[in-house]
Amino acid sequence: MFGNSVLVKDVLVKRCDRYRLSSFILIGFAALLFFAVLLTDPLGIMRNSFTLLSATSFIGGAFLFALGGGRSVDARLAGWLSMQGISTLGHIIHDLGGHGAAVFLPPNGEGGEVMQFIPTQPASQSFLGDGGGFACHNGITGTLYRPLAGPMIEVLKREDGLTLPSEYSLLMVAVREVCEDVLSIADRVDVRQEGDTVTFTLHNYLLFPGCASLRERPSELCALCPCSICGLIACMVAEGLKCEVCLDQVILDDTSRSHCMQISYILKKSEGVPT
Amino acid sequence: MCGFVIGSTMHKKDIASITLAAWMFTVSGLMHLLHASELKMFLGFALVGFFVIVYMIHPMYTKPRYIRDVYHVAMVATVVFGIVTYLRMLELLNW
Numbered sequence: 001m002f003g004n005s006v007l008v009k010d011v012l013v014k015r016c017d018r019y020r021l022s023s024f025i026l027i028g029f030a031a032l033l034f035f036a037v038l039l040t041d042p043l044g045i046m047r048n049s050f051t052l053l054s055a056t057s058f059i060g061g062a063f064l065f066a067l068g069g070g071r072s073v074d075a076r077l078a079g080w081l082s083m084q085g086i087s088t089l090g091h092i093i094h095d096l097g098g099h100g101a102a103v104f105l106p107p108n109g110e111g112g113e114v115m116q117f118i119p120t121q122p123a124s125q126s127f128l129g130d131g132g133g134f135a136c137h138n139g140i141t142g143t144l145y146r147p148l149a150g151p152m153i154e155v156l157k158r159e160d161g162l163t164l165p166s167e168y169s170l171l172m173v174a175v176r177e178v179c180e181d182v183l184s185i186a187d188r189v190d191v192r193q194e195g196d197t198v199t200f201t202l203h204n205y206l207l208f209p210g211c212a213s214l215r216e217r218p219s220e221l222c223a224l225c226p227c228s229i230c231g232l233i234a235c236m237v238a239e240g241l242k243c244e245v246c247l248d249q250v251i252l253d254d255t256s257r258s259h260c261m262q263i264s265y266i267l268k269k270s271e272g273v274p275t
Numbered sequence: 276m277c278g279f280v281i282g283s284t285m286h287k288k289d290i291a292s293i294t295l296a297a298w299m300f301t302v303s304g305l306m307h308l309l310h311a312s313e314l315k316m317f318l319g320f321a322l323v324g325f326f327v328i329v330y331m332i333h334p335m336y337t338k339p340r341y342i343r344d345v346y347h348v349a350m351v352a353t354v355v356f357g358i359v360t361y362l363r364m365l366e367l368l369n370w
Contacts (some may be wrong), residue, residue: 174336
């Protein structure tokens with residue numbers, strides 16, 4: 001099953017190469033057809049059906065050429081790289097007293113950035129010293145970090161023109177675009193909201209193998225120290241809706257043909273979750 | 276091994292490619308059946324389909340690298356479309 005999943009992901013990663021290869025074949029075919037028409041019927045070239053076929057191939061080839069591009073990477077390697085250090089980092093945070101689920105806090109005003117608050121157990125605070133480095137949020141003491149996805153969201157804004165709308169439905173479109181079009185980590189992203197919980201389903205998730213290897217270890221690590229992708233979606237939601245976001249659970253589904261990952265977040269906002 | 280799965284998990288780039296191909300084959304097929312094969316007219320119809328598809332697939336809140344390349348192709352297509360329209364208008368005026 002694992003080998004099959006790797007094959008599916010490899011095919012997904014090589015999509016860009018297929019586009020370019022197909023475009024070269026189509027443009028070559030268009031040129032051949034055009035020269036064939038030019039040699040056989042030079043006077044009626046504008047009205048020959050094969051000229052239309054040649055134009056069809058050329059336009060299709062140009063379109064595929066534009067859609068392709070980008071350098072491919074082995075899906076397993078990408079998956080493992082994305083998860084590298086998550087387990088160790090999670091254990092360090094846990095050993096330093098971190099517990100529960102990390103909370104993504106919205107930016108404080110213009111120019112601010114999303115921060116990640118990790119609650120700590122009261123016993124560990126005396127162990128770590130006089131309270132230096134700790135933050136207090138809603139009466140809970142914890143530590144405040146820049147999330148792992150912080151640099152990624154900056155790059156997306158700077159290089160890919162990402163804008164985060166404040167309306168819920170539009171923000172979900174932006175999340176879909178980032179996952180499907182910009183990062184190409186999933187073929188399709190579904191969003192479902194039930195009360196304060198929002199669930200994103202990433203179909204044909206590219207980094208599935210790396211995520212699956214992490215899920216063999218204690219699952220609390222995912223909530224305590226979300227990886228770049230889970231963190232990225234949480235950051236986008238927190239920044240867009242200006243609400244606190246907490247990773248609830250991650251469900252991996254490798255039974256269907258396209259491997260899916262469901263990520264559930266709990267949104268906390270004083271004036272209620274926008275709909 | 277099929278590269279993409281026909282159905283709900285198809286990527287929109289795959290859907291766009293297939294739609295454009297289907298549109299152009301339909302137009303060229305109809306023109307052939309109606310004995311009206313004419314390159315300029317075909318280019319006009321095909322590029323209208325191309326522009327509609329580009330409009331449908333372009334993301335609203337991001338600008339991925341591929342869409343910037345598609346915009347470049349669309350600019351060239353606009354020039355070609357303008358030339359075709361201009362030539363067609365000249366033909367009509369002469370007629």
